[in-house]
Amino acid sequence: MARDTVVKASKGVRHRGALAVFLLPFGVLFVLFYLVPVLYAIYQSLLTVEREGTFGPAVQVFGGLTQYIAVFQNGPFWESIGRVLLFGVVQVPIMLGVALVLALLLDSPLIRGSKFFRLAFFAPYAVPSVIAAIMWGFLYSPNLSPFTAVTSNIDLLSADAVLWSIANVVTWVYVGYNMLIIYSALLSIPQEIYEAARIDGAGQLRIAWSIKIPLVVPALVLTGIFSIIGTLQLLTEPQVFQSFSNAVTSTFTPNLTIYSTASVPNISLAAAMSVVLALTTFALSFTVLKFTQRRTAE
Amino acid sequence: MTVSTETRALRTQGMKKPARDGGIRESAVSRVVAMAVMIVATLYFLTPLWWLLVASSKTREDFTSTNPLWFADFALFDNIAALIEYRDGVFIRWLANSALYAGLGAFLATLIAAMAGYAIAKYSFFGRETLFNLILGGVLVPATALALPLFLLFSQTGMTNTIWAVLLPSLVSPFGVYLSRIFAAASVPNEIIEAARIDGAGEVRTFFTVATRLMAPALVTIFLFQFVGIWNNFFLPLIMLRDEELFPVTLGLYVWNTQVSQIPDIRALVVIGSLLSIIPLIVTFLALQRFWQSGLANGGLK
CATH class of the missing domain: 1.10.3720.10 (MetI-like)
Structure with missing residues (x-):
């Protein structure tokens, strides 16, 4: 973390006005578009709808943890959590592993043209997820694909394969970004160490294994945590893939489940699901952080 | 921070030197393997973009009937106009x-x-x-x-x-x-x-x-x-x-x-x-x- 050197206020000069100018715009927007939505979601999740008789008007009343009990009994929601966890266990290590290997190679004296490779690997990050998913959706479709040797043998859009086809899209987009973060960490290692x-x-192999990798562990932890968050929040790619494959259901990932629950509309249940998902994400990120900190401390 | 910026500057200037230095110890085999990995990765990352460029340049008929990774009749500008x-x-x-x-x-x-x-x-x-x-x-x-x-x-x-x-x-x-x-x-x-x-x-x-x-x-x-x-x-x-x-x-x-x-x-x-x-x-x-x-x-x- 940065150590700030604070400028001392010159005698008699107060900076309250300047501080307000600097901090208020961000502060107000942060409260309105971050804190209030979070609190509002929690508030919504504690409500429940009651009707007087079957045809009575619907009234929202405080329901305590009713919605949370409903979330825990909701099979499709937990199946979708299980699905993205499986996705993450496989995809995140592969993505970060590839990113690490590419970053180490870029940083080694073994290759030439590292500037070209760096940009080539990073280019997919400039492709919006929607476009990447549409593009790969075409590439997976047997009648359009240039990879007919693969697509004529395996249906990449079938129920068994589509999760991994989506994993490939996510990997394709984000390897370069993660590689750049790791590569930046490698560049800041002083040469003398080598x-x-x-x-x-x-x-080079020995230097990479014994010196470089241990020194970029913080970068790996950071990219790992952001990847876990991204995986649990998976939405865009499966949403697009619904146009290519019937196997992607409306409860394929937790966010799709929340989205379809909200459009029923069952806002309170969707809000409770969002809270549970956020807590799961936080717990997982925190566990990874603690686990890796202990490992590095040893 | 300043230290790391300086090291980076030094390293980019001296990029050639460690490479030649390492050349004595790094075998030709590891260089070839390293370059092969980089080329395979480049193909993986750029082929979909290449496909998109090629596909965008084709007429509707050629889109499904010709080699997806190479140009046919060049209709890129017609396609842009249609869009x-x-x-x-x-x-x-x-x-x-x-x-x-x-x-x-x-x-x-x-x-x-x-x-x-x-x-x-x-x-x-x-x-x-x-x-x-x-x-x-x-x-x-x-x-x-x-x-x-x-x-x-x-x-x-x-x-x-x-x-x-x-x-x-x-x-x-x-x-x-x-x-x-x-x-x-x-x-x-x-x-x-x-x-x-x-x-x-x-x-x-x-x-x-x-x-x-x-x-x-x-x-x-x-x-x-x-x-x-x-x-x-x-x-x-x-x-x-x-x-x-x-x-x-x-x-x-x-x-x-x-x-x-x-x-x-x-x-x-x-x-x-x-x-x-x-x-x-x-x-x-x-x-x-x-x-x-x-x-x-x-x-x-x-």
């Missing part, structure tokens, strides 16, 4:  | 909307975040750390989780289906505040602020005339990532907007793509539209790479 290893006759 | 003419140029309208949401949104978000980050770095005030930690917590809140409650709030004020519903929430960049704080702490020396004070410049003026210049790489980085974030945003416009005239290009292409089974001809427009919608982003990234690469390096992980 001198001793070179004198000892260590090869 | 622009379709439904009175609605696609151009979408592109303009995206440019407005992403351009204006990212510009204001950068300015607002830079002021907040600068204030947190350079002034001491009550609750400074608490405020910063709260903002950091905001970095972890995903945009998709906020979209639904935002929709409910906007619908109570009757502001859904307006440009404000998309523009206002995208003005908040907690990550931008984080990056600005780190960068302001590292690159705006206190002596300069004090000198400006002695010269009689007000605090706000000092920020705009002096600090913003010193923080430029961070500001470009924040702008760029916010720009991409807004341009790529899909869920918020999806639930906020009903009126096609207000759609950003991602939402418009998504809607077209869902109509392909009813209107097969629209598929060609989806393909050429996809290509045109990513070109502005790729060009922006290439043009500004010097800035964002150093911004990412300094802000990423310190």
Whole structure:
């Protein structure tokens, strides 16, 4: 974390006015568009709809944890959580592993043209998820695909395969971004550290394994946590894939479940699901952070 | 920070030297393997984009009947013309909307975040750390989780289906505040602020005339990532907007793509539209790479 060197106020000069100018715009917007929505979602999740008789008017009343009990009994919601967890367990290590290997190669003296490769790998990050999903959807479709050798043997859009086809889209978009973060961390390692290893006759593989990788663990943890958050929030790619594959149901991922629940409309149940999803995300990120901190401390 | 920038400068200057040095020890085999990995990765990342370019240049008949990875009759400009003419140029309208949401949104978000980050770095005030930690917590809140409650709030004020519903929430960049704080702490020396004070410049003026210049790489980085974030945003416009005239290009292409089974001809427009919608982003990234690469390096992980 940055250590700030605060400018001391010159005698008699107060900076209240300036501070207000600097902080208020962000503060007001942050409250309105971050804090209020979060609190509002929690508030909504505590409401429930009551009717007087079957045809009576619907009234929202305080329902305590009613919606949360409904969430815990909601099979499709938990199936969708299970699905994205499975997705994350496979996809996140592969994506970060590839990103790490590419970053190490870019940082090694083994390759030429590193500037070209860096931009080529990063280019997919400039492609919006919607467009990436549409593009890969075409590439997976047997009648359009250039990879007919694959698509004529495996139906990449079938119920068994579509989760992994989506995983490939996500990997394609985000490897370059993660690679750049890891690569930046590698660049900030002082060269002198390698001198001793070179004198000892260590090869590039040995230097990568024993010096570079341990030093970029913080970068890996950071990218790992953002990837976990992204995985649990998966929405755009499966939403687009609904046009290509019937196997992507309206409860395929937690966010799709929330979206379809909200459009029933069952806003309070959707809000409770959002809160549960956010807490799950937070718990997972926190566990990863603690687990890796202990590992590095040892 | 300065140390790491210097090392990087030294390393880029001396790039050739360690390479030759290593050449004695690194076997030809590891070089070949390394280059092979890089080439395979390049093919993986660029083939889909190449396919999109080739597919965009084909006539409707050639699209399904010729080699998907090589050009046939070159009809790129005809396809672009067809896209622009379709439904009175609605696609151009979408592109303009995206440019407005992403351009204006990212510009204001950068300015607002830079002021907040600068204030947190350079002034001491009550609750400074608490405020910063709260903002950091905001970095972890995903945009998709906020979209639904935002929709409910906007619908109570009757502001859904307006440009404000998309523009206002995208003005908040907690990550931008984080990056600005780190960068302001590292690159705006206190002596300069004090000198400006002695010269009689007000605090706000000092920020705009002096600090913003010193923080430029961070500001470009924040702008760029916010720009991409807004341009790529899909869920918020999806639930906020009903009126096609207000759609950003991602939402418009998504809607077209869902109509392909009813209107097969629209598929060609989806393909050429996809290509045109990513070109502005790729060009922006290439043009500004010097800035964002150093911004990412300094802000990423310190």
